[in-house]
Amino acid sequence: MSIHEIVLALSLVGFFGYALVSKKRDFVWISSIGILLTLWLKFLGWTGTLQFFGILIEVIIVSAILSYLYRSFLILVLPEKLSKEVSTAPLTAAFGLLMITIYAFVGIFGPALAPYGEAEVIADAFAFRNEEMLLGADQIGRDFFSRLIYGTRNTVGLALAATLAAFVVGTIGGLLAATQGGRLDQIMGRIADVIMSIPSLIFALLLLSILGPKWWVLIIAVGIIYAPRVFRLTRAVAGNIVVMDYIEAAKLRGEKNSYLIRKEILPNVTAPLVAEFGLEFCFVFLLIAGLSFLGLGLQPPTADWGSMVRENATLITYQDSTPLIPAAAIALLTISVNFVVDWVLFRSSGLKE
Amino acid sequence: MSSENEIILDIKGLKIDGFTGEQWLPIVKGVNLQLNKGEVLGLIGESGAGKSTIGAASMGFSRDGTRVSGGTINFMGTELTTASESQKRKLWGAKIAYVAQSAAASFNPAHKIIDQHTEAPTHHNLFSKSDSESDAVDLYNRLKLPDPDQIGFRYPHQVSGGQLQRAMTAMAMSCRPDLIIFDEPTTALDVTTQIEVLASIRDIVDQFGTAAIYITHDLAVVAQMADKIKVLLKGEEVEEAPTERMMKSPKEEYTKSLWAVRSHQRKQKTRPENSDAFLSINSIDASYSNGPKVLDAVSFDIYKGTTVAVVGESGSGKSTAARCITGLLPPSTGKILLDGKELPSNFRDRSKDQLRQTQMIYQMADTALNPKVKVKEIIGRPAEFYEGFIGKDLDNRVDELLELIEMDPGEYRDRLPPELSGGQKQRIGIARALAANPSFIICDEITSALDQLVAEGILKLLDRLQNELDLTYMFITHDLATVRAIADEVVVMQNGKVVEQGPKTEMFTPPHHPYTDLLLSSIVEMDPNWLTTVIEKREGTSS
Numbered sequence: 001m002s003i004h005e006i007v008l009a010l011s012l013v014g015f016f017g018y019a020l021v022s023k024k025r026d027f028v029w030i031s032s033i034g035i036l037l038t039l040w041l042k043f044l045g046w047t048g049t050l051q052f053f054g055i056l057i058e059v060i061i062v063s064a065i066l067s068y069l070y071r072s073f074l075i076l077v078l079p080e081k082l083s084k085e086v087s088t089a090p091l092t093a094a095f096g097l098l099m100i101t102i103y104a105f106v107g108i109f110g111p112a113l114a115p116y117g118e119a120e121v122i123a124d125a126f127a128f129r130n131e132e133m134l135l136g137a138d139q140i141g142r143d144f145f146s147r148l149i150y151g152t153r154n155t156v157g158l159a160l161a162a163t164l165a166a167f168v169v170g171t172i173g174g175l176l177a178a179t180q181g182g183r184l185d186q187i188m189g190r191i192a193d194v195i196m197s198i199p200s201l202i203f204a205l206l207l208l209s210i211l212g213p214k215w216w217v218l219i220i221a222v223g224i225i226y227a228p229r230v231f232r233l234t235r236a237v238a239g240n241i242v243v244m245d246y247i248e249a250a251k252l253r254g255e256k257n258s259y260l261i262r263k264e265i266l267p268n269v270t271a272p273l274v275a276e277f278g279l280e281f282c283f284v285f286l287l288i289a290g291l292s293f294l295g296l297g298l299q300p301p302t303a304d305w306g307s308m309v310r311e312n313a314t315l316i317t318y319q320d321s322t323p324l325i326p327a328a329a330i331a332l333l334t335i336s337v338n339f340v341v342d343w344v345l346f347r348s349s350g351l352k353e
Numbered sequence: 354m355s356s357e358n359e360i361i362l363d364i365k366g367l368k369i370d371g372f373t374g375e376q377w378l379p380i381v382k383g384v385n386l387q388l389n390k391g392e393v394l395g396l397i398g399e400s401g402a403g404k405s406t407i408g409a410a411s412m413g414f415s416r417d418g419t420r421v422s423g424g425t426i427n428f429m430g431t432e433l434t435t436a437s438e439s440q441k442r443k444l445w446g447a448k449i450a451y452v453a454q455s456a457a458a459s460f461n462p463a464h465k466i467i468d469q470h471t472e473a474p475t476h477h478n479l480f481s482k483s484d485s486e487s488d489a490v491d492l493y494n495r496l497k498l499p500d501p502d503q504i505g506f507r508y509p510h511q512v513s514g515g516q517l518q519r520a521m522t523a524m525a526m527s528c529r530p531d532l533i534i535f536d537e538p539t540t541a542l543d544v545t546t547q548i549e550v551l552a553s554i555r556d557i558v559d560q561f562g563t564a565a566i567y568i569t570h571d572l573a574v575v576a577q578m579a580d581k582i583k584v585l586l587k588g589e590e591v592e593e594a595p596t597e598r599m600m601k602s603p604k605e606e607y608t609k610s611l612w613a614v615r616s617h618q619r620k621q622k623t624r625p626e627n628s629d630a631f632l633s634i635n636s637i638d639a640s641y642s643n644g645p646k647v648l649d650a651v652s653f654d655i656y657k658g659t660t661v662a663v664v665g666e667s668g669s670g671k672s673t674a675a676r677c678i679t680g681l682l683p684p685s686t687g688k689i690l691l692d693g694k695e696l697p698s699n700f701r702d703r704s705k706d707q708l709r710q711t712q713m714i715y716q717m718a719d720t721a722l723n724p725k726v727k728v729k730e731i732i733g734r735p736a737e738f739y740e741g742f743i744g745k746d747l748d749n750r751v752d753e754l755l756e757l758i759e760m761d762p763g764e765y766r767d768r769l770p771p772e773l774s775g776g777q778k779q780r781i782g783i784a785r786a787l788a789a790n791p792s793f794i795i796c797d798e799i800t801s802a803l804d805q806l807v808a809e810g811i812l813k814l815l816d817r818l819q820n821e822l823d824l825t826y827m828f829i830t831h832d833l834a835t836v837r838a839i840a841d842e843v844v845v846m847q848n849g850k851v852v853e854q855g856p857k858t859e860m861f862t863p864p865h866h867p868y869t870d871l872l873l874s875s876i877v878e879m880d881p882n883w884l885t886t887v888i889e890k891r892e893g894t895s896s
Binding site for chain 2: 248249263
């Protein structure tokens with residue numbers, strides 16, 4: 001019996017058993033049908049396109065099960081209020097949460113997980129994969145898998161820092177503009193317009209070629225490019241809050257601006273801002289990966305997904321898909337974050353089906 | 354009114370569920386309803402009674418998040434619960450029409466009124482466009498709209514709210530339907546406008562022999578409009594009877610309590626003699642950013658421990674006067690004296706103590722309370738800010754305030770505003786004002802968004818607090834019934850000017866200023882013949 005057959009058989013037993021006792025049957029029945037379909041594909045013969053579809057269905061089912069388990073785990077572990085929120089998450093969002101957790105784990109504990117060092121040359125250039133090297137070696141003989149793990153920390157960490165920079169600047173600016181109004185609002189608005197009118201990639205290239213490709217330049221450049229978007233969103237959302245009677249009541253009480261922003265406005269703008277954070281993070285992530293691919297991002301020997309694609313691109317000519325793995329890692333994280341954002345947006349907008 | 358006893362709408366055992374986000378809960382629990390040709394049925398109840406849901410259901414329409422879970426709805430031989438969408442679409446507009454609460458929101462602002470009017474008849478192939486247009490003019494004439502030949506060629510924002518509501522009624526009539534559903538058509542209108550709309554709706558329904566369901570929470574209005582009345586409570590029928598009998602001898606306790614609300618009246622306090630005014634407004638003018646004057650030489654005095662009601666239609670400047678007093682809109686000329694001392698015109702220049710003394714309670718409790726802040730913090734903040742309460746003392750003060758407004762501290766301390774009912778939110782608004790330990794409170798239309806029974810409770814609470822804490826109120830309202838219930842003195846405003854002021858008893862006895870007279874005669878009374886008499890009287894004096 002192959003591993004596929006064991007997975008399928010176990011899932012099938014589990015699903016049918018669960019379908020008999022559970023309330024949420026739709027998902028379970030669909031999954032069971034999927035498994036039956038895969039078994040049938042296997043019966044037909046397990047080659048070529050059929051095999052591809054079979055494995056695809058298997059992957060979807062396994063990730064659905066994992067997401068489901070992860071959600072149940074979160075509901076058990078988290079404090080009451082949060083677990084109530086999580087229990088409303090659809091499977092897609094649970095999958096997104098699971099992936100984000102995995103990325104975070106790999107990012108934090110990267111050095112301990114990686115079998116070799118980041119810049120350690122251990123084999124010939126483009127050596128084939130073997131028992132020591134899961135994904136083979138890169139263009140100068142470093143372990144591809146280890147570099148992938150180190151890349152998580154570097155690429156994701158950098159994108160996170162840059163997005164945070166954009167948010168700190170944008171949110172503070174937006175809140176000030178909304179509460180103060182008048183001239184300050186006008187000035188900040190026009191500055192934002194000017195920045196937004198410059199094509200972002202060109203602006204980043206410009207800054208990087210003036211100041212040199214250093215990590216802090218990247219953070220500043222991306223922070224400047226994305227801050228205006230956050231500014232406009234915050235100003236718009238806070239603008240709707242500022243006209244509320246409770247803000248008037250607080251003003252008439254004699255409260256200072258800092259109190260208004262912290263206690264009255266901020267709690268009401270957090271939800272849309274968190275959703276926006278997820279969305280912008282994806283854009284920032286892609287921009288940084290793009291810059292790295294162009295050679296202006298993180299500099300060698302630092303491992304970075306964007307530059308890993310470029311450095312190993314020649315392998316594609318030889319029908320080896322290894323260079324696409326970092327690209328897939330980028331895609332997977334982007335999709336996962338979007339799944340979670342969709343759910344958060346849905347919750348915060350108060351929409352009902 | 355109807356001679357033919359042909360049943361056009363027959364609802365039996367109607368059950369409707371609403372989705373709460375987690376589960377389906379019943380909103381309407383088995384209601385029966387029969388409507389004869391040309392008959393007007395008044396549906397009455399508090400918010401949450403399910404009256405609008407039943408109204409929509411009698412068209413065969415389920416609102417978002419609701420579903421019909423039982424019963425039958427038979428409209429002229431068609432079973433609407435099982436009818437297909439296309440069947441229903443043929444009926445809607447042509448046989449059944451709907452008039453919504455807000456005409457302004459129901460008209461498309463991008464098209465002329467008459468183009469929207471002719472849409473339904475041409476869609477259903479009942480009239481040609483030109484026939485329908487001339488019919489529209491005829492209807493506008495019957496509904497006594499000014500300039501009926503031309504008014505249809507204006508855009509919705511170019512006519513007033515009352516006119517728009519009548520144009521909406523004309524539109525509902527455009528296909529000569531057998532049934533019209535009026536969902537609170539006059540609730541958003543001023544009292545003086547309301548009368549005209551009520552009268553024209555009643556006449557036109559009568560002329561064409563159209564059956565109607567009239568949904569409202571206002572008893573007096575329904576008494577004018579309906580042939581029979583059905584009282585609803587929490588999705589169940591309380592009782593149904595012909596209007597006359599229902600008004601004179603209601604059977605059920607709940608109906609009686611509804612009827613009794615309007616009779617609440619407080620003893621008028623007399624103005625203390627030889628004492629200076631507590632708050633004195635001396636000929637203030639005000640305008641918004643160099644626009645036209647919104648307040649024109651407004652002066653009035655408020656004495657300690659009394660309630661002054663400021664009355665007027667929307668746009669009369671009564672809320673602007675409140676904004677001047679609080680300092681949100683500094684008046685361009687004139688002075689405001691509190692306890693003999695002049696208040697700085699801008700609230701930013703006022704001292705903490707001056708700010709503390711004047712507190713405000715808002716009309717919409719939903720926007721007046723921060724939805725993300727807990728009750729104890731909403732109430733606690735002014736106590737902490739002005740009086741310096743901290744820690745345990747602050748908790749005790751919050752509990753004390755909650756008890757003062759008759760809410761259980763243990764249960765409500767840690768709630769968020771969205772977890773409270775409308776009346777409870779308004780009580781929290783009051784508690785927030787009280788937490789500052791003020792001497793003067795401005796109440797801006799605080800009961801107009803509430804159900805009558807709940808509003809009654811709020812008024813009684815304010816009355817009690819006034820006696821216990823020696824508070825002074827300025828009560829802004831357009832509802833003269835409220836004025837009658839709680840005011841000591843009345844200030845009548847029109848177009849930014851004070852037209853009349855004096856003690857309440859004087860105001861409610863003639864002679865009046867003509868505008869006061871108009872306002873007073875516009876209070877809808879419970880007598881079912883009231884509307885007829887008023888209209889006759891007005892037409893008699895004008896011709």
